[in-house]
Amino acid sequence: MELLKRALAEGRKPDLKQLIDAIPYCKFIGVDIDRKGTEVTTILRYSNRLVGNPVLPALHGGVVGAFLEITAVIQLMLEAETEELPKPVDIGIDYLRSGKPVDTYARAIVTKHGRRVCNVRAEAWQDEHTRPIAALHGHFLIKPRASEAE
């Protein structure tokens, strides 16, 4: 992505807000970002179209999974110096509580930063950080800078 290449070339972290705005799907589900230094909290703004179970009502599991995946990727953008968006290899999502029809927050940790693959964990919560609604662990392929490639 041009945005990432420019940030890398200029030796600074990419502008995550710009990055989110450039990804149509993030806009579609309503992802926002709160960055304080290297600590990033992502916010999934509630809207009716995120509902998967209208009886409870509860957020769609797929949306919660997607939100965690986005959170993991955003954390990787900060920590891994990569020119392209990281690609998911595999993800596992544990659903811990049903997602209520309110805003959801998430944070991710890069557990292992490999040369080609990173292991990331992420957790989403709503009212209380200590009561997560879902957790993700996954592997993502990253593309190192061209100069480091060979």
Next chain:
Amino acid sequence: MSEAHSEPNPLGFLLAGVPHAEALKIHVISLEAGKVICRVPFSEHLIGNPDTRVIHGGVITALLDNACGISVGSKTMLKGQIATLDLRIDYMKSATPDLDILAFAECFKVTRNIAFTRGVAYHTDRDDPIATCAAAFMLRTRATSDPTDRMPGAQ
């Protein structure tokens, strides 16, 4: 495999009224007990990588989750709610821009409390997957305790 239902589909309620499935325009295109095929049409607002125009992995997550959930509903015929316990997805290749994505899901085991499913997302060939998944669902005991809530022959 096309199981066209000539009479009103008794399983239509599984997708109707699910706002997120409607937002993604997910449709059930084939359905039998424990097996389902769903489709999500390609759309510009679902793109996850503006450079390559590849659809976001989250769309596949939602599609597979929904398809697996429907496979559970069609196998158990539970009127009560089900909830995803966990979902694991392996991404095999990037989706091709402009093409619809299909998902086949099957519920291969139902116990008293849990249903086990697997699924695959693809464009045209199920043997050339975009992603595969395995998911477990929690079944609500309230519904399972009522025998009239079950399909004849369901486990």
